[in-house]
Amino acid sequence: MNRIIRKQQLSAEVFRIEVEAPLIARERKAGQFIIVQVDDAFGERIPLTIADADPVRGTITLIFQTVGRTTHLLADKNPGDTIPALLGPLGTPTHIEKFGHVVCVGGGIGVAPLHPIAEALKAAGNRLTIIMGARTASLLILEDEMRALADDLIIVTDDGSRGRQALVTVPLKELCEQNPKPDLAVVIGPPIMMKFGAETTRPYGVPTVVSLNTIMIDGTGMCGGCRVTVGGETKFVCVDGPEFDGHQVDFDNMMKRLRSYKSREDADHHACHLQQQAHKLAAG
Amino acid sequence: MSHATPDQLHHAATAKLAEIRASGKPLTAKDRAAIPPQEMPNQDPNLRRSNMNEVALGYSPEQTQLEAERCLQCKNAPCVGGCPVGINIPAFVKAAAEGRFDDSIAIIREASLLPAVCGRVCPQESQCQAPCTLGKILKDVNKSVAIGRIERFVADRQREGGAQAVPAIKPPTGRKVAVIGSGPASITVAADVRREGHAVTMFEAFHKPGGVLVYGIPEFRLPKAIVRKEIETLQAMGVTLETNYVIGRTRKLRDLLDRDGFDAVFVGTGAGLPKFMGIPGENLVGVFSANEYLTRSNLMRAYDTAQAHTPIYPSRKVAVLGGGNVAMDAARTALRMGAAEVHLIYRRTEQEMPARVEEVAHAREEGVIFHILQNAKRIFGDDNGCVRAIECLRYELGEPDASGRRRPVEIQGSEFEMEMDTVIVAIGNESNPLIRQTTAGLNVNKYGNILVDETGQTSLDGVYAGGDIVLGAATVILAMGEGRRAAAAINARLAGPARA
Numbered sequence: 043m044n045r046i047i048r049k050q051q052l053s054a055e056v057f058r059i060e061v062e063a064p065l066i067a068r069e070r071k072a073g074q075f076i077i078v079q080v081d082d083a084f085g086e087r088i089p090l091t092i093a094d095a096d097p098v099r100g101t102i103t104l105i106f107q108t109v110g111r112t113t114h115l116l117a118d119k120n121p122g123d124t125i126p127a128l129l130g131p132l133g134t135p136t137h138i139e140k141f142g143h144v145v146c147v148g149g150g151i152g153v154a155p156l157h158p159i160a161e162a163l164k165a166a167g168n169r170l171t172i173i174m175g176a177r178t179a180s181l182l183i184l185e186d187e188m189r190a191l192a193d194d195l196i197i198v199t200d201d202g203s204r205g206r207q208a209l210v211t212v213p214l215k216e217l218c219e220q221n222p223k224p225d226l227a228v229v230i231g232p233p234i235m236m237k238f239g240a241e242t243t244r245p246y247g248v249p250t251v252v253s254l255n256t257i258m259i260d261g262t263g264m265c266g267g268c269r270v271t272v273g274g275e276t277k278f279v280c281v282d283g284p285e286f287d288g289h290q291v292d293f294d295n296m297m298k299r300l301r302s303y304k305s306r307e308d309a310d311h312h313a314c315h316l317q318q319q320a321h322k323l324a325a326g
Numbered sequence: 327m328s329h330a331t332p333d334q335l336h337h338a339a340t341a342k343l344a345e346i347r348a349s350g351k352p353l354t355a356k357d358r359a360a361i362p363p364q365e366m367p368n369q370d371p372n373l374r375r376s377n378m379n380e381v382a383l384g385y386s387p388e389q390t391q392l393e394a395e396r397c398l399q400c401k402n403a404p405c406v407g408g409c410p411v412g413i414n415i416p417a418f419v420k421a422a423a424e425g426r427f428d429d430s431i432a433i434i435r436e437a438s439l440l441p442a443v444c445g446r447v448c449p450q451e452s453q454c455q456a457p458c459t460l461g462k463i464l465k466d467v468n469k470s471v472a473i474g475r476i477e478r479f480v481a482d483r484q485r486e487g488g489a490q491a492v493p494a495i496k497p498p499t500g501r502k503v504a505v506i507g508s509g510p511a512s513i514t515v516a517a518d519v520r521r522e523g524h525a526v527t528m529f530e531a532f533h534k535p536g537g538v539l540v541y542g543i544p545e546f547r548l549p550k551a552i553v554r555k556e557i558e559t560l561q562a563m564g565v566t567l568e569t570n571y572v573i574g575r576t577r578k579l580r581d582l583l584d585r586d587g588f589d590a591v592f593v594g595t596g597a598g599l600p601k602f603m604g605i606p607g608e609n610l611v612g613v614f615s616a617n618e619y620l621t622r623s624n625l626m627r628a629y630d631t632a633q634a635h636t637p638i639y640p641s642r643k644v645a646v647l648g649g650g651n652v653a654m655d656a657a658r659t660a661l662r663m664g665a666a667e668v669h670l671i672y673r674r675t676e677q678e679m680p681a682r683v684e685e686v687a688h689a690r691e692e693g694v695i696f697h698i699l700q701n702a703k704r705i706f707g708d709d710n711g712c713v714r715a716i717e718c719l720r721y722e723l724g725e726p727d728a729s730g731r732r733r734p735v736e737i738q739g740s741e742f743e744m745e746m747d748t749v750i751v752a753i754g755n756e757s758n759p760l761i762r763q764t765t766a767g768l769n770v771n772k773y774g775n776i777l778v779d780e781t782g783q784t785s786l787d788g789v790y791a792g793g794d795i796v797l798g799a800a801t802v803i804l805a806m807g808e809g810r811r812a813a814a815a816i817n818a819r820l821a822g823p824a825r826a
Contacts, residue, residue, distance in 0.1 A: 065576050082533045084627060086636035111635045127533040129570045259621050262531050262572055263758050264541075266600040266615035276609060278599060281759050295609050298711030302611050306637040 064100030072162035073136030079127035091155035105154035114314035142225035149231020179204035218246035240288030250288035332367035394423035404457035410807035445478025496523035509537020511793030512594035514809030531572040574760040593791040598758030607705030612713035616752035641748035648752035649679035673701035782812030
């Protein structure tokens with residue numbers, strides 16, 4: 043049982059919670075994730091990024107967007123409530139060294155997994171240019187935290203409500219065209235954004251790391267549900283990843299696999315919102 | 327095959343048993359061989375293909391006694407040699423024949439910790455029942471004494487009677503042993519080590535203990551309540567259970583020894599990454615490993631669509647690739663999840679199938695369509711990247727290969743296509759990479775299986791391993807045998823006063 047210490051709503055569908063998990067807080071490294079289950083009798087198991095951890099307090103921070111049943115149930119929980127099952131830290135930690143100039147690109151909720159990686163890269167002595175993007179201003183998360191790490195911070199929104207009106211690929215391309223070009227790009231966000239991020243850097247030969255979030259059950263290398271095609275080979279995100287060479291990932295196949303249960307997800311999303319509305323009305 | 331009801335089987339057995347008892351004469355070997363083998367009462371195939379309840383319903387007391395009377399009590403007891411844990415089979419069968427069911431289960435428990443499980447899932451026809459003299463006389467291994475079914479009856483009777491005793495525990499020794507994983511090998515080690523008075527902590531990555539017994543084997547073949555009972559017995563013995571705890575990540579294996587004060591560690595992490603065929607189309611939407619498909623259904627209870635949050639793929643036409651128990655489990659689960667057609671594709675013949683004969687028969691009765699001497703060559707997708715069809719090749723059998731089974735040889739130009747929307751790959755597992763990736767100095771073979779010596783010890787002092795992580799995909803009873811051996815070595819190591 044893991045108790046929720048703090049909860050904060052970051053935007054209409056994005057929440058940040060701090061959860062007691064002392065062992066995970068002590069062991070976790072940048073790039074790792076956990077598997078969470080909100081109901082241990084009938085719940086599903088889903089992977090979520092560890093956005094931050096405090097080994098002294100023994101807590102980890104999770105940032106998530108309400109998508110399916112589990113994330114909605116998690117959003118309904120409050121400080122003092124417990125999460126019955128939390129497993130981690132899972133996945134291979136990010137390879138961190140002094141690369142030189144690193145461009146960190148975060149799209150939407152992807153800024154959450156990007157944050158600890160940027161932090162570790164900064165601590166290793168890299169110069170960081172951080173590009174943060176979202177559909178609209180209210181969906182930008184962790185801006186202050188990222189600003190604190192960035193040597194240069196570029197904010198873009200699709201609708202121009204904050205920063206430049208552009209996709210993250212626009213400033214990324216500009217950076218790749220500079221001389222010298224960046225030594226590494228780390229691109230994390232929705233699959234379509236990672237795909238186009240990787241396509242942007244490819245012609246310039248800038249090594250590009252992406253972090254994949256696929257359907258997963260055990261998270262320890264048993265079920266094979268998380269598999270992706272990387273460089274023509276099947277890889278397992280839970281033990282071989284979650285980070286891969288973005289230029290090698292078959293994003294089209296991955297995006298299709300992510301939609302395997304789309305109809306169920308949509309139905310749950312709808313039902314959960316109706317339920318949340320009902321709770322609000324009942325609470326007066 | 328016509329379906330005999332449990333009542334019919336019970337009444338026939340009761341009448342026959344009464345006839346034998348009334349004669350008052352000791353039975354000759356010829357008399358025993360003439361007793362009809364007792365059929366296992368099963369749920370009606372037409373009903374069971376739409377429910378998750380157990381298929382085999384178990385013998386009645388009379389059927390058990392009558393079946394046990396078939397045993398010739400051979401002096402050389404070849405059956406015992408066929409049992410990986412060496413249960414005194416003639417003794418427990420004799421006790422059952424005489425209606426001394428408590429004695430019977432007590433004899434089994436001297437050697438086996440999981441009789442209700444083994445009575446259900448052991449491949450008896452290739453283990454204890456293979457060398458049975460009666461089977462040899464009747465020239466049919468399936469007419470050997472049904473040792474497993476008798477074992478199941480006496481184990482179930484004890485559990486249902488609430489009389490399952492907690493084994494005696496020796497006084498505390500001050501020694502601590504960590505057991506990684508909670509499947510059959512680990513359960514065996516935990517019990518054997520705990521009985522010597524050592525403190526035992528069992529670490530399980532999932533939220534529920536039991537390993538493959540709960541995520542892999544479906545309810546209709548092994549009810550979860552039976553596994554739960556075994557785990558409760560361990561806890562009643564004082565074994566500490568840590569769920570949601572993955573060694574190698576939450577804590578490194580070496581930390582258990584170097585920092586947490588464990589005196590020995592047993593690694594029973596079981597099967598790992600599923601194997602795939604390596605054919606085109608294998609990552610299309612609608613292609614699953616049997617592990618994923620079965621875990622969704624068994625552990626996450628996706629079959630309970632009203633309550634479970636975990637979705638399972640809506641399938642109409644399913645192809646299952648493989649011929650083992652896992653393939654049968656996946657095929658039969660798919661039927662129960664509402665598939666209209668389930669096709670099992672296996673590249674050898676039914677004789678070479680590694681699945682238990684009983685499970686193959688059950689699958690057939692329930693309507694699984696068998697394609698033998700065929701193999702998938704590629705999977706075709708539609709515009710959405712979903713499975714549309716599978717292309718197969720026909721095979722014929724050639725000379726025996728390294729496995730001793732006749733090698734399947736493809737027939738050139740025999741390709742044909744079948745429409746499918748789901749493909750479940752059930753061709754086995756690689757070993758789990760987590761512990762070896764995060765434990766320096768742990769020697770493994772080229773398949774990633776942990777190497778152990780004859781006592782079950784790994785290349786690291788004080789670290790033992792057993793079960794599928796050592797054997798590759800094997801059986802419950804072999805895993806238990808390995809657990810026994812490692813537990814004996816751990817107990818020998820920890821005998822005597824604790825080090826300062």
